[in-house]
Amino acid sequence: METQAAEEPVRTKMESLRLTCEREIQIHQQKIDSYASSFRNSLQSIKSRAQQTAQNQGKLGELKAKLREAEDDMVKALAVKTRKEAKRMAIMDSIAAQRARVEELKRSVQVQSAKRDQYAAIISQHSLALAASEEKSNKDVECRSETQEAILWYNRVLGFHVEAGHGVKFTFKNINSRNPNEEYSLTVRYANDTYTLLDCDPHLNDTKELIYELNKTNGLFKFVRIMREKFQEAATQGFLPQLTNHQELSTISTSAPVLSMSSDRSESSATKNDDQVLHEEGSRPSKKAYYLRGSKPLSWR
Template identity: 60%
Template sequence: MAIEESISVMKARVEELKGIVEDQRGRKNEYAAIISQQSEALTACKDKCNQNREHREQIEEAISWYNKVLGFRIECGHGVKFIFSSISPKNPNEEYSFTIRHENEKYTLLNCDPHLSDTKELVYELNKTNGLFKFVRTMREKFQEAVARGITPHGSSLDQDSSIVSLSAPVASVSSDHRYESPLKERGLQFSESNSKSRKVGKGHIVHSPGSASSLRRSSRLKVTYMNVNG
């Protein structure tokens, strides 16, 4: 009788162990599936990092081209300041600039030096279409036209009338918050709140800028679409 009871206990123990083994096998398969998913996610993440690295290199190349050919740079402070040189043929180092701010899904032109008369219409169109880089390109062309009429910068000031349009922009592209970190800022461009003092040049000079819209469109080095200030 004792032997039969012992055998019965052993059989029960064997069945219990079989259940444990099956449970562990199920967990093993579950963990293997999780590991496989995580491995795939890691691979995708690495691929994206590589793509981002290539994208960043393309952006850096485009920025370098803009700085070299157009004398273009950006400063962050009270809004985002777009600065152009190589506008005046008599004084290529003379700087033309405007400061734009994006807040509450609305663009505001804080400052423009020299003052342009038709900026309100341009800002309205910017808020309507969210075409920031088309706006930047157009502003540069307006600066060229201003030079042709003998208008030169007078130095930055924030007491100029702001061009505010209440139409919301479709997507927020530019932040004026001091915490804003654009791709340009990450690459160590000259970001500061200092304003440049510019020398005045004579009036009546025609501009033949090497950085016109047509020449930029012909450039094969502009690989980054959303960085295309001239297109």
């Protein structure tokens, strides 16, 4: 009995342990089942994800192919755009160059217009000057014609001519009525602002007073006229009878052509021309014609 009494707690204890183990086993079994179910679910989920991933990879490959095509298209489009942009820039540069050329041509046209107006003004001025010159030339021709006629008359009636050399030689004919071809001459030189009588053929008296008056008044033509009168007086005293000075001068003045150089002003201007010839001191130019106020030569020597 004591043995049974001693075994009873052990059995109870063992039963308690068995029940505890069964409960734990059930708990662990539930956990294992839960884990297995969860694993199956996870595996199923993984499989579905794997399939989805595989599908996605296929789609990704397609997308990559499309992306490559899109990139190729984009490169082609960029190349076309670049060419178009380069062409546009070239066109813009050409337009800018053409505009600059147009502006330059406009400025050139303005300059040419200004030059044309300037040339037109110059041509107009030259035309006026030419017209005035032609008018003056016509007047000079008329004056020269009249002067030539007068010179021919003086050469014919007075036998007067002038020769430039070492001084200016004035020669007269038609002084002596008995020998009209006989020459009377005088040579005057101008140097250092002074007139000098180099020669007088035939010799005349009172020439010093006349040279003094010439240097005082600078009236060369008046001096020449007085010297001609002196030659006439000498011829009158040497050969009588003949016309008196007043009669001969009266005859000459009534028949001589009218010259514009008979006034004192003309004498002064003509004297200036003579002075230019006489002013070449010490020079011996070649024999040449002596001009009177732009007319033809009085005579050739």
